[in-house]
Amino acid sequence: MRKILSGLRIATLEQTGTPYGLIENGSIGIDGEHIAWVGRDIPSDWSGIGSQDFGGRLATPALIDCHTHIVFGGNRAREFEMRLEGASYEEIARAGGGIVSSVKATNGLSEDELVAQSLPRLDTLLAEGIATIEIKSGYGLNIEAELKMLRVARHLGTMRPVRVLTSYLGAHAVPPEYRGRADDYISEVALPGLEAAHAEGLVDAVDGFCEGIAFSPAQITRVFEKAKALGLPVKLHAEQLSNLGGAKLAASFDALSADHLEYLDEDGAKAMAAAGTVAVLLPGAFYALREERAPPVKILRDAGVRIAVATDCNPGTSPLTSLLLTMNMACTLFRLTVEEALAGATREAAHALGLSREIGTIAPGKRAEIAIWNAEQPAELCYRIGFNPLHQLILKA
Numbered sequence: 001m002r003k004i005l006s007g008l009r010i011a012t013l014e015q016t017g018t019p020y021g022l023i024e025n026g027s028i029g030i031d032g033e034h035i036a037w038v039g040r041d042i043p044s045d046w047s048g049i050g051s052q053d054f055g056g057r058l059a060t061p062a063l064i065d066c067h068t069h070i071v072f073g074g075n076r077a078r079e080f081e082m083r084l085e086g087a088s089y090e091e092i093a094r095a096g097g098g099i100v101s102s103v104k105a106t107n108g109l110s111e112d113e114l115v116a117q118s119l120p121r122l123d124t125l126l127a128e129g130i131a132t133i134e135i136k137s138g139y140g141l142n143i144e145a146e147l148k149m150l151r152v153a154r155h156l157g158t159m160r161p162v163r164v165l166t167s168y169l170g171a172h173a174v175p176p177e178y179r180g181r182a183d184d185y186i187s188e189v190a191l192p193g194l195e196a197a198h199a200e201g202l203v204d205a206v207d208g209f210c211e212g213i214a215f216s217p218a219q220i221t222r223v224f225e226k227a228k229a230l231g232l233p234v235k236l237h238a239e240q241l242s243n244l245g246g247a248k249l250a251a252s253f254d255a256l257s258a259d260h261l262e263y264l265d266e267d268g269a270k271a272m273a274a275a276g277t278v279a280v281l282l283p284g285a286f287y288a289l290r291e292e293r294a295p296p297v298k299i300l301r302d303a304g305v306r307i308a309v310a311t312d313c314n315p316g317t318s319p320l321t322s323l324l325l326t327m328n329m330a331c332t333l334f335r336l337t338v339e340e341a342l343a344g345a346t347r348e349a350a351h352a353l354g355l356s357r358e359i360g361t362i363a364p365g366k367r368a369e370i371a372i373w374n375a376e377q378p379a380e381l382c383y384r385i386g387f388n389p390l391h392q393l394i395l396k397a
């Protein structure tokens with residue numbers, strides 16, 4: 001089936017030299033699930049095809065949230081209060097709270113209950129024009145529970161018109177029963193869990209948390225070696241609270257992305273640029289933890305590192321279910337330009353998921369996943385705080 005979308009200001013996000021790859025008063029030809037053409041003039045062989053006029057509205061690629069932990073049970077509102085009373089995120093984690101408390105809440109739920117608790121977060125995100133989302137495990141921390149989380153993520157993708165990419169995050173935190181024995185946890189849970197998840201077709205990428213309160217570069221290396229042996233791409237939570245060289249380690253495995261990066265240095269940025277590893281910035285966690293050190297955006301720009309932005313939706317450091325607000329935070333807190341923030345939630349997010357051939361810009365051959373906004377300027381998508389101007393999400397002809 002063919003269809004023409006006309007009367008649009010099209011922010012293609014193609015890197016044409018024109019800001020946003022913008023096409024004024026443009027049209028988009030859709031053939032089935034793919035874009036056939038984009039431009040100001042309708043090709044002659046499309047003259048008899050039905051056209052829908054959008055009266056000058058802004059069109060962008062459908063949004064992509066490339067870093068979320070939306071599958072989890074319970075909430076961490078009490079920790080929010082503890083932080084208001086002066087406790088730090090790390091103190092709470094070392095005292096047995098943090099990720100481990102979400103593990104207890106998650107492992108007490110059945111697969112159906114976990115789906116039911118995660119679906120409202122997915123629906124809230126999708127309402128803002130998202131067509132692709134990455135969902136991590138990491139709140140199970142035993143083999144069966146990690147598999148359950150990934151099955152829930154896969155199931156969510158069958159319940160809504162969304163593409164779900166899963167990331168195995170068994171190396172998220174050391175559970176209490178392995179306290180002081182992180183290497184044993186990697187040997188007895190994280191690695192066999194990854195093998196089992198891969199065997200069941202549940203894993204699209206492998207992630208880890210490289211931090212003093214989580215896993216060392218050497219322990220992450222063991223997980224990444226296993227991922228490599230299984231032919232799986234990797235990504236890494238790196239340099240969030242300190243610099244352990246996680247970004248450089250990720251780049252050495254040609255990682256799809258290194259995420260957070262508040263403590264990234266020039267050496268790490270250069271390694272990321274050389275490997276094509278995308279910097280995924282997560283302003284929700286920076287905001288929620290009231291961090292004072294922002295990611296070194298100038299170093300990333302100067303090194304030529306691709307920059308994506310994502311919600312990092314999780315119960316502890318970023319209970320954020322708005323990619324539009326994330327884009328606003330990326331501009332306001334990290335000083336990204338509007339074009340960088342919008343590219344970060346489309347084109348660059350696609351690169352962070354290894355999907356840049358299929359999605360992330362409006363161009364012939366790409367998937368016909370297009371967000372139409374009640375807006376004219378791309379900046380309207382970033383400057384508002386808590387307003388959703390989505391008019392319509394197009395997913396095929």
Ligand SMILES: O=C(O)CC[C@@H]1NC(=O)NC1=O
Binds near residue numbers: 098314
């Ligand atoms: O606190 C949580 O529940 C997750 C925190 C989240 N995970 C991670 O590796 N970094 C984060 O900010």
Ligand SMILES: [Fe+3]
Binds near residue numbers: 067
């Ligand atoms: Fe995260």
